[in-house]
Amino acid sequence: MxxxxxxxxxxxxxxxxxxxxxxxxxxxxxxxxxxxxxxxxxxxxxxxxxxxxxxxxxxxxxxxxxxxxxxxxxxxxxxxxxxxxxxxxxxxxxxxxxxxxxxxxxxxxxxxxxxxxxxxxxxxxxxxxxxxxxxxxxxALDWMADRIMAGTVRAVGDRLALPADLPRALALRVVARLLGQIGEGAPRGSEIARLCDALAAGKVATLAGVVARPGKGVWRFGKAPERRG
The missing domain is CATH 3.40.50.620 (HUPs)
Incomplete structure (x- = not known):
């Protein structure tokens, strides 16, 4: 139960x-x-x-x-x-x-x-x-996050890239928007925070159908591969 x-x-x-x-x-x-x-x-x-x-x-x-x-x-x-x-x-x-x-x-x-x-x-x-x-x-954070989404996030192949040096409060907002754009569902703020912490530590993380990978100065986000039954 x-x-x-x-x-x-x-x-x-x-x-x-x-x-x-x-x-x-x-x-x-x-x-x-x-x-x-x-x-x-x-x-x-x-x-x-x-x-x-x-x-x-x-x-x-x-x-x-x-x-x-x-x-x-x-x-x-x-x-x-x-x-x-x-x-x-x-x-x-x-x-x-x-x-x-x-x-x-x-x-x-x-x-x-x-x-x-x-x-x-x-x-x-x-x-x-x-x-x-x-x-x-x-x-104010929402205002800035919208502008980062419009002018800073860029496509790299089939993934979206975000600068890895954003202040954490802004990174959380922008990552939430990225997950909403290419992912599934609406993750809780605490889950998004754990994802960002994993990326900051150089680890690959998956959330809401999105795989996030740290790179040289950027974080890359793309759809996670479908699980085989």
């Missing part, structure tokens, strides 16, 4: 929710869906990912705009605190929905939420601002 970890369950539940929302939006002819993510959600997400050793993209946290499961999502309340929104809801006489899993200590987010109540020395607004700064850095 395969035991599915908490992260897998949470991620699959999230994907299912957005897929359901995308289906509803398509049937209703709705182009955008707004969610009620707020500043406290941003802080919890930042700390969860910090505790997992996430990189810039992960630490950038929740974005104000995103495309998820063919759905355009906007989050207009990210600058608001949970308590402020609760006061507004109560003043309007609206009934809020309570999800019991938000208090279930089996989940990272619930434990972090409980710890934040006790950690009054932390400044949630400052943490949320740091996530916003990292989102800016993430956008």
């Amino acid at each position: 395969i035991e599915i970890g908490e992260g897998n369950v949470s991620e699959r539940a999230r994907e299912a929710r957005y897929e359901a929302l995308a289906g509803w939006a398509a049937r209703q002819g709705v182009s955008h869906v707004a969610t009620a993510h707020h500043a406290d959600d941003q802080v919890e997400t930042f700390l969860m990912r910090l505790n997992r050793g996430s990189g810039v993209a992960g630490l950038a946290g929740i974005r104000k705009r995103a495309r998820i499961s063919a759905l355009e999502v906007i989050r207009p309340l990210l600058d608001w605190r949970r308590a402020e929104l609760a006061e507004l809801v109560e003043a309007r006489g609206w009934m809020s929905v309570d999800d019991p899993s938000n208090r279930d200590p089996r989940y990272d987010r619930a434990r972090i939420r409980a710890a934040l109540i006790e950690a009054d020395w932390l400044d949630p607004e400052a943490i949320a601002a740091s996530a916003a700064h990292l989102a800016d850095a993430d956008t």
Whole structure:
């Protein structure tokens, strides 16, 4: 029996929710869906990912705009605190929905939420601002990676060659794009990082149907040969 970890369950539940929302939006002819993510959600997400050793993209946290499961999502309340929104809801006489899993200590987010109540020395607004700064850095890395793909990556025979001396953060972005262009599936960031580390150590590596080989000043990427049954 395969035991599915908490992260897998949470991620699959999230994907299912957005897929359901995308289906509803398509049937209703709705182009955008707004969610009620707020500043406290941003802080919890930042700390969860910090505790997992996430990189810039992960630490950038929740974005104000995103495309998820063919759905355009906007989050207009990210600058608001949970308590402020609760006061507004109560003043309007609206009934809020309570999800019991938000208090279930089996989940990272619930434990972090409980710890934040006790950690009054932390400044949630400052943490949320740091996530916003990292989102800016993430956008800058994407901007540069797109330009490297367009102007620096070159074809060498049936392979694509990438300079081996790129800063690691940029190399990870560009390699992810190369794998998406010629490979199969969508590897996780940790898998791409291990591939880059192997290349930097002078080793041949395979991921998502792509074989990557280190060379003199370059890394070369091509389709991996089909496995014989």
